[in-house]
Amino acid sequence: MQHVQLMRLGLPGHERPVVRTADGTTYSLDSLTRDVDGEFLAADGIARTRAALEAGELPVVVDADALRVGAPVARPTAVVCIGMNYAAHAAESGSEPPTVPIIFWKHSNTVVGPDDDVLLPPGAQKVDWEVELAIVIGKKARYLASPAESAAHVAGYTVSNDVSERDYQMAVSGGQWSKGKSCETFNPMGPALVPADQVDATNLRLRSWVNGEVRQDSSTADMIFDVDFLVWHLSQYMVLEPGDVINTGTPQGVALSGRFPYLVDGDVMAVEIEGLGRCEQKVRDAVV
Incomplete structure (x- = not known):
């Protein structure tokens, strides 16, 4: 099996689909698809990409390293999020670990490239x-019979930063968290979509930093509800479509804990997951 990473390179709104191989070479996918999106993933896009690479049919992108990296999936139809899926994070939030998955939403237009700026709302x-860890769906999932069926519906994984405004989330939310999750640029994602058959999602180290100082350092092994359970569970309540993203929850070490200051203009965040990549975002005040 050839190890690949699917990416989207170019200016916002003008990204082109590419594939990067294990030796770091980047190839254009323009001959296979207009974009890395749900339609492409549902049509066995990853398998067709590997076959085209094997046949030598894809041209090299010579200037790949000079191009902006976009989010690895174009226009997700939904960004479904799981709250307090790590027991230690639930504790630092002042809550008991959930007995069923807590679900909330981010507007899909929060998704930006992995290294794009994050904009602070006025007055935030x-x-x-x-x-x-973000799951990307590759095949429609509805009413799955058991968690054992979930893997067949997952295209792959990527790194996600679920940026949150805690006052919006809690003080003015009316009990629904999405106000604090859906501001513009609040979901940097990437740098790549790594196919599920290359990833053991049950034990990945995930970390974050602010201005070079470690904030989070944990493992997906500490999830309360694992990937297979989440996909199965969600399919009982909604239809998951190809290209949908599931943010699976964050471990302890956030500012909400009271141990660290909240973000301000000029701060630099970095998030990283073992085997999936690293993202870095500068925090800026939004200009109205």
């Missing part, structure tokens, strides 16, 4: 970071 005082 409690903007926080959250490194998360």
Whole structure:
């Protein structure tokens, strides 16, 4: 099996689909698809990419390293999020670990490239970071019979930063968290979509930093609800479509804990997951 990473390179709104191989060479996918999106993933896009590479049919992108990296999936139709899926994070949030998955939403237009700036809403005082493993759906999932069926519906994984404004999330939310999750640029994602057959999602180290200082350092082994359970569980309540993203929750070490200051203009966040990549975002005040 050839190890590959699917990526999207170029200016916002003009990204082109590419594949990067284990030796670091980047190849254009323009001959296979207009974009890395749900339609491509549902049509066996990853398998067709590997076959085209094997046949030598894909041209090299010579200037790949000079191009902006976009989010690895274009226009996700949904960004479903899981709250407090690590017991230690639930504790630092002042809550008991959940007995069933807590679900909330981010607007899909929060998704930006892995190294794009994160914009602070005017007057926001409690903007926080959250490194998360993101699942990308590759095949429609509805009413799955058991968690054992979930793997067949997962295209791959990527790194997600579920940026959150805690006052919006809690003080003015009416009990629904999405106000604090859906501000513009609040979901940097990437740098690549790594196919599921290359990843053991049950034991990945995930970390975050602010201004070079470690904030989070944990493992997906500490998840309360694992990937297979989450996909199965969600399929009982909604239809998961190809290209949908599931943010699977964050471990302890966020500003909400009271141990660290919230983000301000000029701060630099970094998030990283073992085998999936690293993202870095500068925090800026939004200009209205």
